[in-house]
Amino acid sequence: MAAHFRKLALIGIGLIGSSIALAARRQGLVDVISIATRRQETLDEGHELGLGDIYTLDPAEAVRGADLVILCAPVGTYDALARAIKPALEPGAILSDVGSVKEHVVKVVGPHVPSGVSFIPGHPIAGTEHSGPSAGFAELFAGRWCVLTPVPGVPEEHTEKLADFWRAMGSSVECMDAAHHDMVLAITSHIPHLIAYNIVGTVADLEDATQSEVIKFSASGFRDFTRIAASDPVMWRDIFLTNRDAVLEMLGRFSEDLSVLQRAVRTGDGASLEAMFTRTRAIRRSIINAGQETPRADFGRPVVAPPPPETNVVREHGGGDDA
Amino acid sequence: MAAHFRKLALIGIGLIGSSIALAARRQGLVDVISIATRRQETLDEGHELGLGDIYTLDPAEAVRGADLVILCAPVGTYDALARAIKPALEPGAILSDVGSVKEHVVKVVGPHVPSGVSFIPGHPIAGTEHSGPSAGFAELFAGRWCVLTPVPGVPEEHTEKLADFWRAMGSSVECMDAAHHDMVLAITSHIPHLIAYNIVGTVADLEDATQSEVIKFSASGFRDFTRIAASDPVMWRDIFLTNRDAVLEMLGRFSEDLSVLQRAVRTGDGASLEAMFTRTRAIRRSIINAGQETPRADFGRPVVAPPPPETNVVREHGGGDDA
Numbered sequence: 245m246a247a248h249f250r251k252l253a254l255i256g257i258g259l260i261g262s263s264i265a266l267a268a269r270r271q272g273l274v275d276v277i278s279i280a281t282r283r284q285e286t287l288d289e290g291h292e293l294g295l296g297d298i299y300t301l302d303p304a305e306a307v308r309g310a311d312l313v314i315l316c317a318p319v320g321t322y323d324a325l326a327r328a329i330k331p332a333l334e335p336g337a338i339l340s341d342v343g344s345v346k347e348h349v350v351k352v353v354g355p356h357v358p359s360g361v362s363f364i365p366g367h368p369i370a371g372t373e374h375s376g377p378s379a380g381f382a383e384l385f386a387g388r389w390c391v392l393t394p395v396p397g398v399p400e401e402h403t404e405k406l407a408d409f410w411r412a413m414g415s416s417v418e419c420m421d422a423a424h425h426d427m428v429l430a431i432t433s434h435i436p437h438l439i440a441y442n443i444v445g446t447v448a449d450l451e452d453a454t455q456s457e458v459i460k461f462s463a464s465g466f467r468d469f470t471r472i473a474a475s476d477p478v479m480w481r482d483i484f485l486t487n488r489d490a491v492l493e494m495l496g497r498f499s500e501d502l503s504v505l506q507r508a509v510r511t512g513d514g515a516s517l518e519a520m521f522t523r524t525r526a527i528r529r530s531i532i533n534a535g536q537e538t539p540r541a542d543f544g545r546p547v548v549a550p551p552p553p554e555t556n557v558v559r560e561h562g563g564g565d566d567a
Numbered sequence: 568m569a570a571h572f573r574k575l576a577l578i579g580i581g582l583i584g585s586s587i588a589l590a591a592r593r594q595g596l597v598d599v600i601s602i603a604t605r606r607q608e609t610l611d612e613g614h615e616l617g618l619g620d621i622y623t624l625d626p627a628e629a630v631r632g633a634d635l636v637i638l639c640a641p642v643g644t645y646d647a648l649a650r651a652i653k654p655a656l657e658p659g660a661i662l663s664d665v666g667s668v669k670e671h672v673v674k675v676v677g678p679h680v681p682s683g684v685s686f687i688p689g690h691p692i693a694g695t696e697h698s699g700p701s702a703g704f705a706e707l708f709a710g711r712w713c714v715l716t717p718v719p720g721v722p723e724e725h726t727e728k729l730a731d732f733w734r735a736m737g738s739s740v741e742c743m744d745a746a747h748h749d750m751v752l753a754i755t756s757h758i759p760h761l762i763a764y765n766i767v768g769t770v771a772d773l774e775d776a777t778q779s780e781v782i783k784f785s786a787s788g789f790r791d792f793t794r795i796a797a798s799d800p801v802m803w804r805d806i807f808l809t810n811r812d813a814v815l816e817m818l819g820r821f822s823e824d825l826s827v828l829q830r831a832v833r834t835g836d837g838a839s840l841e842a843m844f845t846r847t848r849a850i851r852r853s854i855i856n857a858g859q860e861t862p863r864a865d866f867g868r869p870v871v872a873p874p875p876p877e878t879n880v881v882r883e884h885g886g887g888d889d890a
Contacts, residue, residue: 271876344787369787372864373851379864387871388786414873418783428780431770433787438828440791443762444847446817446824447754457751460741462854463711464667464692464756465795468763471866472788474851477844484832484840494769495829501769502822505761509807509814517807521800524767528696528797531785541695541702543794543866548710550737553594 247408251276253310255303255325257290258476259371260342261316262380265295267413270382280306282317289377304332312409314366315341315353320482322349326356335360338402342368344429344479346393346422348486354395362402364394367425368415369432373474386414387535393422430490434483435498437472438491441480444473570731574599576633578626578648580613581799582694583665584639585703588618590736593705603629605640612700627655635732637689638664638676643805645672649679658683661725665691667752667802669716669745671809677718685725687717690748691738692755696797709737710858716745753813757806758821760795761814764803767796 252274254261261279268274278298281287291299300306307313307329315325322343333339339361343349349365357363370388372379390410394403407417447458447466458466484491508516531537538544575597577584584602591597601621604610614622623629630636630652638648645666656662662684666672672688680686693711695702713733717726730740770781770789781789807814831839854860861867 267873271873369784371787374864381870383870383873386873389783391784412874414871428777428784429787431773431777432781432784432789436766436788436792438832439762439766439825440788441844441847442825442828443759443821444850445828445843446821448846448850449820449824450754454751454754458755459850459853459857460712460859461692461714461751461755462857462859464694464752465759465763466755467851467854467860468791468795469759470847470851470854470860472791473844473847475844477841477848480844481837481841485835485837488832488835491832492829495825495832497772498766498769499822499825501772502762502765502818505765505768506815506818509761509811509818512808512811514804514808518800518804520768521764521796521798521803523771524764524793524796525798525800527767527771527782528790528793530782531790531793534782534785536783536785537790537793538868540869541697543791543868545861545867546863547704547706548737550590550594550706550709551735 247273247405247412249274249312249409251278251310251312253278253280253306253313254296255280255306255313255315255329256317257281257286257295257377258316259375259379259384260368261314262290262293262295262377263370263382263384264314264316264342264380264413265290266380266382267385268409271412273409273412274312278306278310282321286377293377295377295380303328307332309334311337312406313337313339315339315343318478318482319343319345319349319352319486320478323352326353330356330358333358333361336362338362338364338406340364340366340392340406342366344433344483345487346391346425350393350395350422362394362398364392364398364403364406365422366393366406366410367391367429368410370415373471375476383414385410388415390415390417391425392417392419393425394419426487427490427493430487430494434487434491435494437475437480438484438495439498440469440473443469570596570728570735572597572635572732574601574633574635576601576603576629576636577619578603578629578636578638578652579640580604580609580618580700581639582698582702582707583691584637585613585616585618585700586693586705586707587637587639587665587703587736589703589705590708591732594735596732596735597635601629601633605644609700616700618700618703626651630655632657634660635729636660636662638662638666641801641805642666642668642672642675642809643801646675649676653679653681656681656684659685661685661687661729663687663689663715663729665689667756667806668810669714669748673716673718673745685717685721687715687721687726687729688745689716689729689733690714690752691733693738694798696794698799706737708733711738713738713740714748715740715742716748717742749810750813750816753810753817757810757814758817760798760803761807761818762821763792763796766792
């Protein structure tokens, strides 16, 4: 079944919601897009960007007559949203979302889904560290995976239609159990973010003078962590509140492994260190081979041009940048 | 004093050594480049790439008549190298290096530096995750910082000349005490690498099926860590063996902070989580403003093109990528 919807309702219009609006429009997947946001300011921004056709602060209004509804707001708002849209959902509509946790979504939204509405929670494994309606772009989902966790009883053709929607925006699709999703994403996403937030927080606690040096010399490794530690604080607060058990489980494993590494450093066990570091190189190669990472050096960061050869710097004796 | 040297000797021709060779040549900073490596294979590779003028497996031969000598080999080899080149170093020559630790270098090489030779250990804060002679490029040092830690007694004009050499290759230069360098770099570089190695190692320990899912869904955060965890295992083994105290100190702080974060997750303390995550966003902004990071989303990773709008995927009922 080709993926075409009459009316797509986007509840929330941040990075993901705005990217869906742009991609769905570009790929000709929808006739009408209705957008609901919590704040007028965000709605105005979406309107200025021309992301939709209908703009409203009332989620029920956005949802009325929609055959595809996607929740793109922080998962902490889902309970209230599910209650608000319940009376407006059409029989035969597909209700989905893009949240980074799935068991919580099933638990919180599920009870409010009317019979006849197909509830297929989803999670596009895509994003940048930027937020808001102006951060979106139509190519965000291309080459990425999207996970769907349909609840029992959803007609298979509806799951396939939603899957085709995501494929038409460039994603590959995989269906799985919500609990399994949360465990895998704890490893691939939630713990990496927690660790990045932690190490950047450790730096933020340093004395000012040291912190300014750390910033200056951040190209030596630290800067790689700061990108995901610049991710939306509310979104991430909600993820850790709602995927607690899987996160704590993986954090436990991380900490055990860190103790082993610490011991190797403390005891000067060079052989173990070298063996550990050799093993990890292969993982990156696998990710590149799976098409989930650029093969370019340094993530493909732009290269700075050096000064032209003529401008050899001549300095007086005793001068310099810093001493 | 303009930075021009008659003969540059590079001991080691990996990513950094080869980049110095290319940049120094392009900027017209040297007349002759001699290269020494440990293995014939590497020497041949350097020769094929046309990195130098003289190629030898004997460091003393490379160093003879050189007015600038830069050690670009793993710091674990420095003791043997220092002894080997001592009889060949010219009075008035500058001896430097590019190692990621400085106190160890001062301690190990210092005793073998003849009087009349200026020993100015250095560390260009630049690199990629790639290794070897073919990984180098002339722009590597542009826009980056280079730290110099001259030992007491080195004439200031020699430090300035070496600083100008690095400036001509595009770097800013800062001089500091070797111990201070090691402490700051423990934060900006060594701990980030240790943490990245650890988290990638935790994944490498997972069962195969889970590991293949982690790789598939690695664009959700994990892949950012895998780059620096793909760094040269020997180089990093040596760093942790030689900067042990500073690394253990910073690791202690990291672990304390992680326990606080773990508690906030365990107790569902959303307010603390949100506050912590808000604070860290500002650090990335500072790094970008300091010119040490690209402002582009996602490190400037290349964007994948989505399928053209005509190829809406039509699937038969029940088909799909994975179920």
